[in-house]
Amino acid sequence: MASCLHRGAIGPEVFRRNIVVSGLNLLALKGKTFQIGGVVLEYTGLCHPCSKMKISLGPGGYNAMRGHGGITTRVVEGGDMALGDAVKACL
Template sequence: MAFPFFGDDKSTIARLLATLPQTGRLEWIGIRPVRREPLVSLPEVEVLTDAHLRGDHARPKPGGKRQVTLLQHEHLAAVGGFLGLDAPIEPGRIRRNLVVSGLNLLALKNRQIQLGDEVILEITGECHPCSRMEEELGPGGYNAMRGHGGLTAHIVRGGQIRVGDAVRVLEPITPAAT
């Protein structure tokens, strides 16, 4: 028996997966000038096409899928709660570059987003927590981060971004009809 709301065919699910009308907000920017050192919070940063954030020590290869990392702002409170804290975790402790609110980042895998007026990122995959979370957050830090580690992205087009910039989901690129 089919459920009328969902329909019988996959086109309905495809349509639902593609429906992302919300606009998010860039809440935080961080770079790691030196490996294993604390992140530095910035009000703005230059994003270099097919490279990295200016000032970050990481130098991913051109075409790489992990040129920048993103975290869901709403997950900071969840991780804090899992650790028994009364407040959200500070973004820099999670060691991701960008923190975005108002959009479900997991719904954006394999999609492109625009930050501000210039920057375009392609969301490439999940950014799973590492053992450093146990060092940074204390006992249980790794497990608190499971499912909340964020996403990785490829930098399609660079430019300047600022905290407070809008984050918009771009329409999927469809192959031209032949």
């Protein structure tokens, strides 16, 4: 997003997401359960960006986020997760 907006690094808290991941096509998780640390999650749908992205990111922020809003999930099994935990597909 930073490069789309011609800005330096943007902190993950700006995106108003509970968990931010990189290097993964989240759409590949559609219809699957997956694990992050000790937490098992189930893909439930897309999470489209809201108009607050324009406020958080400035002009062009909402449009930059379109198609990059992420996904929603359901917690199947609770547990602990930590910064740096990998996202792993459940078999």
